[in-house]
Amino acid sequence: MYLFIIEMSGTAPEQCANCLGPHSANFADCPARPKKVHGVFRRLTKEQRDHIRVVGAETFRQRNVEAQRHAPDLQQNGPQQDSARSLERSSPRAPSPAASRAPSCIMVATTPEAEEEPEHPRPGSPRKRRIVLITRPHDHDHGHEVFQANVGKIPPVHDCALALADSERYDIVLLQEPWTTTANSRCLTKTHPAYDTYSPVETWHSNSTRPRVMTYVRRDSTLSADQNRPYQSRDILWLTVNDTIIVNFYRQNDERDALDTLLQWPIPDRCLVAGDFNARHHTWQTGPTTNRGHEIASWASENGLGLLNTSDIPTNPHGNTIDLAFSNVPLAEGNVEDHLATSSDHFTLSLTLPNVEPAPTQPGKIRVTTDDELKRFVEIVELGSTAIPVVASSPLELDKLASTLVSLLQSAAKAAGRPARKGARNAPWWTEECALAAAGYRAIRRLYPLGFNQEVQIAKRDFHRVVRRAKRLYWRNLINSFSDSSSVFKAVRWLRSPGAFQPPPLQVDDVVYETQLDKANALRRATLERRTAEDDIQDPWIEASGWTAACHSEFTQRSGRLSHRLSPTICEDSPTRYTARFPALYGAPSGPALNQSCSTAPKYGTQGQPDRGGTNRLKTGRQVSNISCRE
Structure with a gap:
């Protein structure tokens, strides 16, 4: 300013x-x-x-x-x-x-x-x-805007930090001492619909194992984040965002492991290290050096890291400068922003990293859900069904038929549907009352920037109370609004959530893969390429020796009992429904031939009860395996 x-x-x-x-x-x-x-x-x-x-x-x-x-x-x-x-x-x-x-x-x-x-x-x-x-306006088109704060393990403070960062359109949020808990063997923390959450550890069971840093990256097509893990630590989180490595750091006064790990980590070309260092040195605060401050200053000087803090500008109400930011990115800058106060005992750092290349746009999924989209999808499939091969008897012809079907369905979905991209949105519970309470607290804190008097404590308590009440009312009203099966499904889906954190680096054997492309290729090699063509059955049409009618009857009975315990997964719709939707596809010359060849094989696990439409609904959860058995 x-x-x-x-x-x-x-x-x-x-x-x-x-x-x-x-x-x-x-x-x-x-x-x-x-x-x-x-x-x-x-x-x-x-x-x-x-x-x-x-x-x-x-x-x-x-x-x-x-x-x-x-x-x-x-x-x-x-x-x-x-x-x-x-x-x-x-x-x-x-x-x-x-x-x-x-x-x-x-x-x-x-x-x-x-x-x-x-x-x-x-x-x-x-x-x-x-x-x-x-005031300096935020420029999000040519760099990263980074929000750094210590929230002190307080739930309303954690929520306020994410809401303020979203309102100011920050790209990356670095929080120290986040709020965490465990409930029913689930590890929980605060999330925001506009950000993806990254944690140095995925599971914890006590305060001695919980993460002490948390990084949030805005859901934007121009941002691509990959989590790195050169060392196993719950106090440091490495993240590669586009072409810059962002390091979220926290250190307690009486611990040495986190700082020792950071000092031995090799510094890359474009890097930002920010967090709560809990150390003093005359470089950033006039006075005596404490808590290994000389080691931090020497480490930054030897690795070409510039201090982004302004000297003698405190980052907590005690008048100390302990929240620091170092970077070797040219023209990077940092400021203590008073209007981003989160009601914790630490002030907020606003960091800017210029000249950042945007991430390449990745092709997303296609969504075909509305009636018009489904109608258009069916029309395109009917028009393209004429290109399906007439005869499919040899393995080569079957492969050609499969590739033609896949190409037809993909092109029809792209032409009829729309890309499904997860965009950033505001927190639904953050109301105008919360924003006014936060503004009122900041107004009181400006009068007493380095004080802990009664007025500041009352304003902080009132602000926390407003945030808790707003979240409680939002979830209560949402649950009370459930009236149909789809609403109940949304509630059940909460219990089956994959988790709040983004996937960590993947380890296959002794190799660790960090980028999304490397992890996808590693999964493909580890799961789909375990077998080669030499492991295929020479003649799949020869009946297996030892298979009798008694074995078939016993297998059918067991699969029928198992079908009541498993829910349908992939092929939930009945064949008649697909036939009615794609008459041209099922009426193609290759369709009856393919159905006739599949009918010669025994149909295992297809026992079920008739549904409302008069067709048999598959009750087993292994339809894909059944189809492969018929071939």
Whole structure:
């Protein structure tokens, strides 16, 4: 945030708001500006700033006395020349048209709105000013916006951090000490519909095994995230987002393992390391070095990591700078944002990583659900059914038939359906009442930025109470709205959730695969390529020796009893329903031939009870295996 004092009118000498000297506030050589030492900007100490303000005020007083001596000469020149000179002097300090049109510019007038500036002010009259606060707008098109905060294991604080990050459109959220719990052998934490959740550990059973960092990545087609795991640690989370490695770090005061692991990790080219370091060093905070701060500073200097924090800007109400961010990305920057206060005992860091290449767009799934889409899908399949081979008796012809069917169905789905992409959306329980409560807490905290008085504690308690009540009412109203089977299915689906976390790196034998493409190829090789063509049955049409009618009867009875315990999975629709939907496909010349060849094999596990439509519904959960047996 930048502070400019724009002079509106009058001829009184200008005075800097920082050093109180006789120059403008944006003077390049102002002695109160932060100095760059060894590549790091350092702010002046309180003693240095007070000394500079005393000297600046004395210089301004002497300069003002000299100006008053020449005031009679200036009054004789007339109001027109004085007005012209005033405009000439004020024009270099006026904001540019681009800055005046910026939506993030907040203008605060120091005089009442009812008062208007006189057209020709009297010479020597006191000058009226207005204060312009220009904040840096977030640019999400050319870089990553990273939100970092310690939420202190408090549920409302965790929820507030995710909601604020989503409202400000942050791409990555780095949280330390997240809220976690276990219920019915399930590991739970806070999630948000706009972000994917990444955890260093997938399961835990106590406070000694729970994760102490959590990273969230926005669900966006331009963001591609892969979790890395060079070391097993619950205090460090490595994540590759596009071409940048993001490291989420947490360290307690009395522990050494997390910091030892981080110090021995080799630093890549584009990297960001941010989190709660719980250490002090004169590089980021004036005073004695504590908690291995010298090791952290040496590690950053040796690996070319620049400190993104501004020196002596505290990150907690105690006045300490313990939340740090290091990066070797050029032009990266970081600031402590007061308007992103999460009501925890840590302040929020806003980090910007520029010049990030967007991820390549991946083809998504196709969704065909509406009546119009299904109708169009059937029409395309009927038109393309003429290309299906007429004869399919040899293995080569069967392979050609299968590939033709797959190509036909895929092209029809792409033409008739729509891509199903998971987009980011707001948290449904975050209401306007929650936003107002958060704004009220921030207003109280601005009055006491480094205090723990009763007013701050009451505002924090009221804000947490509002968040809890909003979430409780949302879920209660949602459950009370269930009235049909589809609503009940949504409730049951919660119990069968695959989990809140994204899949971790995959290990096959002794090799670990981290990227999504490598994991997919490893799964394909480990599951689908375990057998080759040499393992196929030479002649599948020869009846197996030892298979008798008694064996067939026993197998049928057991499969019938098993069918009542298993739910239908893939082929739940009856054959007549498929025939009615795709008459052209089933009426093709290859259809009867294929059905006749399949009918020669015994049909195992197809016992069932008639459904409402009069057809037999398969009750076994192994329809795919049954089809393979018939062939």
